[in-house]
Amino acid sequence: MKHQNTIGLDDYEKILIKPNHLKNILKDENIFDFTDKEELVNSKLILIKKEFNSFDAGFILIGKNNNVIEWENFKNYFLSYSDIAKQRCNFNFREISLLLISSDFTTEVREFCQEYNDMYDYRKPIRLFIIK
Amino acid sequence: MGAFICSISPRDWPVALKKGIYGNKLYKKGSKELLGDVQQLSIIRDLISMKNDDLVFFHVIGEKTVHGIYQVSKEPFYDETKIWDDEFESFPYRFQFKPHPDFRELCLNDACISVHSFYEIIDKGEIRSLVSLEFEQNIERRSIRRLLSIDTKQIIKLLLRDFSRDKYREKINFDYHQTTDFESLNDKVYRVGSIENAITAVIMYELSEDTSNFKKIIGLKGKCDFANEFFVAPTTRKAIDIFTTWDTQTAIIECKSKKVNVFGLQQGLYYRDLIYQQNWYDKTNKIILILVGSSFHKDVIKAVVHLNKIEQFEIKLIKYNPIENNKWGNFSDETPKYNWFG
Numbered sequence: 001m002k003h004q005n006t007i008g009l010d011d012y013e014k015i016l017i018k019p020n021h022l023k024n025i026l027k028d029e030n031i032f033d034f035t036d037k038e039e040l041v042n043s044k045l046i047l048i049k050k051e052f053n054s055f056d057a058g059f060i061l062i063g064k065n066n067n068v069i070e071w072e073n074f075k076n077y078f079l080s081y082s083d084i085a086k087q088r089c090n091f092n093f094r095e096i097s098l099l100l101i102s103s104d105f106t107t108e109v110r111e112f113c114q115e116y117n118d119m120y121d122y123r124k125p126i127r128l129f130i131i132k
Numbered sequence: 133m134g135a136f137i138c139s140i141s142p143r144d145w146p147v148a149l150k151k152g153i154y155g156n157k158l159y160k161k162g163s164k165e166l167l168g169d170v171q172q173l174s175i176i177r178d179l180i181s182m183k184n185d186d187l188v189f190f191h192v193i194g195e196k197t198v199h200g201i202y203q204v205s206k207e208p209f210y211d212e213t214k215i216w217d218d219e220f221e222s223f224p225y226r227f228q229f230k231p232h233p234d235f236r237e238l239c240l241n242d243a244c245i246s247v248h249s250f251y252e253i254i255d256k257g258e259i260r261s262l263v264s265l266e267f268e269q270n271i272e273r274r275s276i277r278r279l280l281s282i283d284t285k286q287i288i289k290l291l292l293r294d295f296s297r298d299k300y301r302e303k304i305n306f307d308y309h310q311t312t313d314f315e316s317l318n319d320k321v322y323r324v325g326s327i328e329n330a331i332t333a334v335i336m337y338e339l340s341e342d343t344s345n346f347k348k349i350i351g352l353k354g355k356c357d358f359a360n361e362f363f364v365a366p367t368t369r370k371a372i373d374i375f376t377t378w379d380t381q382t383a384i385i386e387c388k389s390k391k392v393n394v395f396g397l398q399q400g401l402y403y404r405d406l407i408y409q410q411n412w413y414d415k416t417n418k419i420i421l422i423l424v425g426s427s428f429h430k431d432v433i434k435a436v437v438h439l440n441k442i443e444q445f446e447i448k449l450i451k452y453n454p455i456e457n458n459k460w461g462n463f464s465d466e467t468p469k470y471n472w473f474g
Binding site: 071075 | 394397398401402405408409415434435438439441442444
């Protein structure tokens with residue numbers, strides 16, 4: 001499945017300490033700087049700013065779950081992602097991408113993400129990372 | 133209540149105004165060659181939802197003015213009786229109108245505003261239904277445009293703002309035309325099943341009715357406000373087939389004469405996102421995406437099964453079947469449930 005990758009065990013903790021560590025994970029976006037980490041307590045997501053030479057270039061929203069992300073978890077992440085897209089980006093889903101990290105994802109979640117990424121082909125894709 | 137703005141030539145406007153009748157063409161300009169089916173059905177599509185008491189404004193091309201405020205007095209019909217002095221045309225796709233009783237004084241003076249004043253309010257985003265009154269390259273030429281009722285207040289305000297008795301000399305002596313022999317516009321719909329404008333015309337008519345098969349199928353009770361060929365945003369020049377609102381709901385309706393494919397779904401989802409981003413849009417209202425076609429590609433069905441698991445994505449697949457010898461259509465809800473196995 002496209003937009004599904006693996007991630008190291010301690011990569012998330014490294015991102016929490018130094019958001020720019022995302023450059024090592026998102027190789028296709030490593031020209032950007034990732035800064036200003038904001039922890040969104042209610043949704044258990046972190047919001048990171050993406051910049052290029054101090055120009056705003058959008059956001060990355062990251063969620064992590066040590067257990068398998070099944071449908072209900074995923075739906076909550078997604079609804080939070082939608083709310084943040086609405087509040088921070090005026091519903092412009094091209095300005096914010098969702099990145100989920102987990103030990104695994106259920107088939108239902110993977111299939112949803114596949115269809116979402118194919119049909120909303122102008123939005124940033126949802127990216128799934130499995131902890132290796 | 134609906135509202136329309138209709139374009140007319142400066143030659144034909146005085147006759148239309150005096151006789152309280154507007155007509156749209158049947159032939160290609162300056163000839164006796166019939167307009168193609170797509171064009172005739174686009175005229176029918178744009179007229180068919182008009183109802184008595186709907187508001188009407190007139191754009192007089194050439195003079196670059198917008199006149200109002202009138203009210204429909206006879207719903208659209210087909211009649212070839214000669215009224216206008218044109219060598220080729222009888223302009224048979226017609227409706228009749230009269231001055232709106234609340235604004236009779238303006239109509240007696242044929243009150244109008246300049247198109248530039250009109251464009252000022254479009255540029256400010258105070259009119260959602262229109263981006264231009266001009267005929268543009270690569271965009272369908274339309275003489276009749278349905279407006280969202282919310283947009284009419286701004287137009288009326290402009291007409292009142294710019295009204296002054298000093299501007300107008302002679303009062304209009306109305307001499308209303310009596311239509312006796314005519315055909316219902318509904319009877320002129322044809323080629324449902326092969327031309328997209330035909331099924332869109334059916335839907336436009338059914339949305340204008342208090343109850344209808346289409347409204348029942350999509351769960352729309354009561355009256356709705358709607359407009360067709362609705363530009364998503366001023367510069368993108370992308371038009372939604374039908375945009376409609378009722379209660380706290382909004383729907384984008386995209387019609388295909390044949391099978392709805394993945395591109396149709398992608399396009400509808402994109403248009404929905406663009407509407408959400410417009411400043412005038414109330415973001416607390418959900419937008420339902422309704423795709424209408426004679427069938428649906430299996431990849432569309434599969435995608436809808438998954439996307440509909442999140443309520444905010446609500447997508448309906450509405451199938452139409454031509455009936456009455458392809459002169460009308462009926463509808464059924466084909467939206468798949470999660471336990472659909474393709």
